[in-house]
Amino acid sequence: MTAPENTGRRFQAYTIRHLDELLQRAPLTEEQRLRTRAVASVLPFRTNAYVVDELIDWDRATEDPMFRLVFPQEDMLPAEDVDHIAGLLQNDASKQEVTAAANAIRFKLNPHPAGQLQLNIPKAGEEPIPGLQHKYRETVLFFPQQGQTCHAYCTYCFRWAQFVGIADLKMANNDVEQLTGYVRDHTEVSSVLLTGGDPMIMGEPVLRRYIEPLLELEHVESIRIGSKALAYWPQRFVTDPDADDTLRLFERVVASGKNLAFMAHFSHQKELESELVQEAVRRIRATGAVIRTQAPLIRTINDDAEQWAGMWKTQHRMGMIPYYMFVERDTGPQDYFSVPLARAWEIFRDAFSQVSGLCRTVRGPSMSATPGKVAVDGIVEIGEEKVFALRMLQARDPDLVGRPFYAKFDENAVWVDDLKPAFADKFPFE
Numbered sequence: 001m002t003a004p005e006n007t008g009r010r011f012q013a014y015t016i017r018h019l020d021e022l023l024q025r026a027p028l029t030e031e032q033r034l035r036t037r038a039v040a041s042v043l044p045f046r047t048n049a050y051v052v053d054e055l056i057d058w059d060r061a062t063e064d065p066m067f068r069l070v071f072p073q074e075d076m077l078p079a080e081d082v083d084h085i086a087g088l089l090q091n092d093a094s095k096q097e098v099t100a101a102a103n104a105i106r107f108k109l110n111p112h113p114a115g116q117l118q119l120n121i122p123k124a125g126e127e128p129i130p131g132l133q134h135k136y137r138e139t140v141l142f143f144p145q146q147g148q149t150c151h152a153y154c155t156y157c158f159r160w161a162q163f164v165g166i167a168d169l170k171m172a173n174n175d176v177e178q179l180t181g182y183v184r185d186h187t188e189v190s191s192v193l194l195t196g197g198d199p200m201i202m203g204e205p206v207l208r209r210y211i212e213p214l215l216e217l218e219h220v221e222s223i224r225i226g227s228k229a230l231a232y233w234p235q236r237f238v239t240d241p242d243a244d245d246t247l248r249l250f251e252r253v254v255a256s257g258k259n260l261a262f263m264a265h266f267s268h269q270k271e272l273e274s275e276l277v278q279e280a281v282r283r284i285r286a287t288g289a290v291i292r293t294q295a296p297l298i299r300t301i302n303d304d305a306e307q308w309a310g311m312w313k314t315q316h317r318m319g320m321i322p323y324y325m326f327v328e329r330d331t332g333p334q335d336y337f338s339v340p341l342a343r344a345w346e347i348f349r350d351a352f353s354q355v356s357g358l359c360r361t362v363r364g365p366s367m368s369a370t371p372g373k374v375a376v377d378g379i380v381e382i383g384e385e386k387v388f389a390l391r392m393l394q395a396r397d398p399d400l401v402g403r404p405f406y407a408k409f410d411e412n413a414v415w416v417d418d419l420k421p422a423f424a425d426k427f428p429f430e
Contacts, residue, residue: 011151011233011240014048014357016040020053023071026061035074035257038085042102043072043332047152051232055270065301066199066270070152074332081105103166110331111161111169119370119396121171122182129182131173137398139191140183145174146206147196151233151255154267156298158329158335162197180213183220193224193263200229200236204245211249215256222259230264231271232290234280247287254288264320267295268302272318281318294324297344297365298337305350312351312359322355325364327376330415338414341365341388345376363393369416371429372396379409387422392429400428 016023019040023033061067074082085105088098102196120133120141133141148162148170161169173179183189192214199207214220229236237243253260259290262284272423284291293315295305302311312322325348328337339347344365352360367374372395380389386409405428407419421427 009049009103009235011235013151014047014049014052016045019045019071022047022250025073026058028062029162031152032074034089035082035086036072037089038082039072039074039076041085041089041098042077042081042105042164044157044160045070046150046156046163047071048233051152052234054274065268068300069154069156069267072155072335076155076336077105081229096416106161106164106166109333111166118389124178124182129173129178131171132179132182134182134186134189134398136394137188139193140186140189141193141195142179142210143171143173143196144194144199144202144206144210145249146202147194147199148172149201150196150198151201151229151236153249154228154265155333156267156296156328158296158331159197160332176213177212180217183214184217187219190219190221191224192220192222193226195226198227198229200226200233204242204249204323207246208249211253215253215258218420220258222261223253223256224261224263226263226265228265229342230262230277230280230284231266234274234276237280237283238276241321243283247283250284250287250289256262260287260289262289263323264291264293266293266311266315267298269307269314272311272314281320283321291320292323293320294326296326296328296337297339297347298328299339300337303339303343303347305347305354308347308351309354312355312362316355316359322359322362324366325362327365327415329368332415334414340411341376341413341415341419342379342411345379345388348376349378366393367416371427372400374416377404382406382423385409385422388419395429397429403428 019032019037023036028036051070055066057064083096085101088101120127120135122132122134123129131143131145153163162171185193194210211223214223237247250260271277281291295302302308308325317321327341327344328334328339348365352362363375365376373393375391375393377389379392380387388407388409389404390407391404392402395401406422408422410418413419
């Protein structure tokens with residue numbers, strides 16, 4: 001098999017040290033570059049040569065959705081916070097002073113939403129198990145210590161707090177026995193999701209170390225890998241030195257009788273166009289793995305129905321399964337990226353109506369909130385009252401799964417916490 005041309009490049013990451021040089025490619029003023037650096041001092045920045053050279057239209061960078069997807073924008077944070085950090089940078093403040101100011105801003109941005117640190121982490125006896133989350137009965141999330149970065153960071157990432165160097169905000173574990181021991185003892189767990197960061201930043205020997213012991217657990221039906229690598233570094237499955245070994249590992253998972261679900265994050269059609277991506281998808285699917293696609297709805301990047309319908313059609317044609325449209329979570333620069341729930345539902349409905357039944361595996365718009373995944377099923381009038389029709393797609397309390405309920409219509413609401421119950425004193429999960 002011959003790989004597509006121009007794929008032999010080695011992975012090269014760009015971080016905040018390279019930001020000013022990269023921004024020289026964009027039509028930005030010196031002041032705009034300074035304010036962008038100020039935002040990047042608070043929110044994490046990392047990209048790579050493939051994203052920079054292949055995915056971004058630098059001639060129109062300020063309007064380009066891929067540029068906004070990976071490069072911080074000055075209006076992602078309140079102007080007074082950007083002013084403060086920009087002033088420190090301009091006056092050559094010490095690294096310690098900039099970091100202290102950045103941390104003060106970070107802790108105002110709800111760094112770990114939906115009870116991730118307080119409610120989701122299980123215990124072994126009286127001790128919490130770091131790097132493990134067990135929010136839903138059937139599913140355990142594991143954060144491998146070696147997967148605590150990505151090939152590039154999305155500016156909307158709800159896991160941004162993992163990447164800013166604050167130890168108390170990290171979720172990570174490298175104890176394979178602690179993972180397998182917990183899952184072995186909890187036979188209600190049928191699915192293990194490796195997440196991060198991005199597990200596909202790890203080499204095959206490390207990935208195998210976490211996955212192989214799970215193959216011995218009969219009650220585990222599926223292993224999931226949450227990854228943006230197909231969009232940001234498809235070479236991982238085509239030309240990287242361990243690409244073939246990784247695919248053979250995928251084959252072993254499938255041969256063991258377990259479902260291997262590759263949870264691919266695609267935020268924009270541009271990420272699907274490269275021949276490398278198409279070859280990477282073909283190679284993963286040839287192992288027997290199933291690729292399911294998901295992304296949040298994000299203002300300025302993919303907030304229109306044509307974009308989503310196009311993505312779902314392309315993904316279906318490539319053999320992937322559209323799975324989720326998420327609502328941007330209540331963390332980080334949510335004010336910049338959020339789309340009102342009423343508009344989110346309209347975009348989902350209009351996109352859903354443009355695709356065939358085989359694409360309508362997708363669910364959404366869905367909020368991954370503290371009680372569970374809450375889907376907006378529609379806007380309806382009951383009697384003389386306009387309300388949101390909502391449904392629990394998943395829940396901490398399994399008895400709530402699938403249950404419909406209603407909220408008063410609010411054209412400005414962007415999250416479940418903005419809503420008030422309709423026809424009841426409280427929501428089912430309260």
